[in-house]
Amino acid sequence: xxxxxxxxxxTLVAVALxxxxxxxxxxxxxAVVEVMPAEAPPARSTDIYxxxxxxxxxxxxxxxxxxxxxxxxxxxxxxLITLGSAYKASTRAVEEGCAxxxxxxxxxxxxxxxxxxxxxxxxxxxxxxx
Numbered sequence: 001x002x003x004x005x006x007x008x009x010x011t012l013v014a015v016a017l018x019x020x021x022x023x024x025x026x027x028x029x030x031a032v033v034e035v036m037p038a039e040a041p042p043a044r045s046t047d048i049y050x051x052x053x054x055x056x057x058x059x060x061x062x063x064x065x066x067x068x069x070x071x072x073x074x075x076x077x078x079x080l081i082t083l084g085s086a087y088k089a090s091t092r093a094v095e096e097g098c099a100x101x102x103x104x105x106x107x108x109x110x111x112x113x114x115x116x117x118x119x120x121x122x123x124x125x126x127x128x129x130x
Contacts, residue, residue: 050106057104064102071097 075093078086101108 047106049110053104053106053109056109057102060104061102064097064100067097068094069097071095 071094075090078093079090082090
């Protein structure tokens with residue numbers, strides 16, 4: 001009987017110690033594949049679209065705050081009136097005002113394929129066409 005108790009005690013200790021080992025250490029290690037990063041696009045200087053985006057962002061902030069506050073208030077009132085049964089509609093009311101992009105970037109305003117107004121060289125604009 002004494003040997004069987006020792007065997008059971010050793011088994012319990014082993015199982016308890018295995019519980020402390022992270023499961024990832026027991027699993028087969030995955031091979032690490034290093035991927036070369038893609039070439040970064042050439043740095044573009046600031047143009048009129050970037051400046052305009054900054055102005056638009058600064059002008060929109062008070063309106064975004066007001067719209068987000070109204071949406072949150074409407075969603076809270078709707079949630080309380082329906083005792084939580086209209087939680088999806090309440091969430092949509094909050095998301096309507098708060099989940100939109102708050103920062104406008106120059107790429108949001110820049111037409112597709114256009115390099116920008118001030119980035120043209122003089123040789124490109126006077127290419128012989130009238």
